[in-house]
Amino acid sequence: EAQVTQNPRYLITVTGKKLTVTCSQNMNHEYMSWYRQDPGLGLRQIYYSMNVEVTDKGDVPEGYKVSRKEKRNFPLILESPSPNQTSLYFCASKGRTNYGYTFGSGTRLTVV
Amino acid sequence: RKEVEQDPGPFNVPEGATVAFNCTYSNSASQSFFWYRQDCRKEPKLLMSVYSSGNEDGRFTAQLNRASQYISLLIRDSKLSDSATYLCVVSSGGYNKLIFGAGTRLAVHP
Numbered sequence: 511e512a513q514v515t516q517n518p519r520y521l522i523t524v525t526g527k528k529l530t531v532t533c534s535q536n537m538n539h540e541y542m543s544w545y546r547q548d549p550g551l552g553l554r555q556i557y558y559s560m561n562v563e564v565t566d567k568g569d570v571p572e573g574y575k576v577s578r579k580e581k582r583n584f585p586l587i588l589e590s591p592s593p594n595q596t597s598l599y600f601c602a603s604k605g606r607t608n609y610g611y612t613f614g615s616g617t618r619l620t621v622v
Numbered sequence: 623r624k625e626v627e628q629d630p631g632p633f634n635v636p637e638g639a640t641v642a643f644n645c646t647y648s649n650s651a652s653q654s655f656f657w658y659r660q661d662c663r664k665e666p667k668l669l670m671s672v673y674s675s676g677n678e679d680g681r682f683t684a685q686l687n688r689a690s691q692y693i694s695l696l697i698r699d700s701k702l703s704d705s706a707t708y709l710c711v712v713s714s715g716g717y718n719k720l721i722f723g724a725g726t727r728l729a730v731h732p
Contacts, residue, residue: 609668616664
């Protein structure tokens with residue numbers, strides 16, 4: 511089944527403790543992207559990648575890092591999480607010829 | 623001003639009603655337009671792309687007016703299962719960056 515898989519689905523962590531949210535797609539898509547969703551603000555792009563080893567900042571990149579060493583994987587790294595990074599995170603991917611992005615099921619992160 | 627603006631709703635309608643959602647966008651260079659549907663606490667899913675000529679998919683009709691920078695979605699004969707948040711999405715740039723509206727919530731009641 512074609513899908514985008516994120517892990518974990520839920521995570522509660524403490525301020526300053528490094529964490530990684532994994533994202534993997536099995537559709538051989540070139541484009542991958544991370545979004546966060548907050549009430550009243552909609553989804554906002556954190557980072558995106560156009561292909562392996564090609565990444566760039568989105569609208570809200572502060573406090574986040576990404577890497578794209580393999581085409582299928584696009585992990586999101588929070589080196590020192592803070593409470594304002596408490597949010598619902600979505601990974602998404604798209605092929606060059608596709609119209610819309612396919613989203614993962616989301617990761618609900620709480621930083622205390 | 624937000625790049626993509628939508629009426630947040632909620633729209634509370636009875637089954638069988640026709641409901642229309644509107645959306646405006648600020649970047650005249652935007653290239654692609656979509657409506658996504660998001661159920662509570664779930665991921666957004668592509669409902670339909672929006673073309674200048676207008677397009678229809680069953681009970682759903684989408685329209686785009688580039689001159690007014692306005693997008694609409696019409697749902698006819700609403701079903702209970704249509705209850706969700708509808709996201710207006712605009713794309714620009716070579717990598718197809720998506721800009722999301724904050725969403726319009728629809729609640730269809732019996």
